[in-house]
Amino acid sequence: MNSITRLISPVTKRIALCAIACCATALFAAEPAAKGPAGATKKAGRAPLPAIPEPNYVSIFNGKDLTGWTERGDLKLWRAENGVLVGQSDAKKTGSTLATNKSYTNFILQFDVKYLPPGDSGVTFRSPGLQVQIGTSHANKIELTGSFTPGGAGYPDEGLAKDAWKYYFPGNWNTIRIDAVGPAFFVSINGHRVSSYYDPRYTGAAPISVQVHQDMDMKIEFRNIQIAERP
Secondary structure, three states: OOHHHHHHHHHHHHHHHHHHHHHHHHHHOOOOEEEOHHHOEEEOOOOOOOOOOOOOOEEOOOOOOOOOEEEOOOOOOEEEEOOEEEEEOOOOOOOEEEEEEEEEOOEEEEEEEEEOOOOEEEEEEOEOOEEEEEEEOOOOOOEOOOOEEEOOOOOOHHHOOOOHHHOOOOOOOEEEEEEEEOOEEEEEEOOEEEEEEEOOOOOEOEEEEEEEOOOOOOEEEEEEEEEEEOO
């Protein structure tokens, strides 16, 4: 890659993300109002934009068993317990992933998660495999919750959740939301946007999977896992 390409590529990504964000903002913006006689209010100019509906979330974990999910390998590191999806390493620290049977493309995924450091987990989606980190990176030895790792090959600076520590509380339940819209991706933690990433390589439909990392003694818990599919 030459020096010009290295300069242009990050800028192009930022422009694309800004354009998508601006479009989303425009969709949610209210039409300007104009005052009529006697203080009456009317819409100025064109008819108002139609209301944007709330995400139509559907639960993808029933809280009772692993129906709709498949563990990769017969390791049995995942279980349903009192409404919670629990992933826990075995004595050999083998590691495992649990994936939905259904594939998804554009979506909003929201869930509650709880773990204690130094757990290393993540949510992987899209083909050929984009992951949002949850917990301490086994390779980097630092907390990277909310950061993007494409194909498990490092953490690009433009996808780092640098301020996630302000909003994420290990050992407590935290709500994470992942938006996947075309080649643009966003992560929010407890209602705060912490990272965004643009990568046109990850546009194919794929199952959504969660992870117990190998070579670690860890436990991670998920609950209220729900998804709203987008066109």
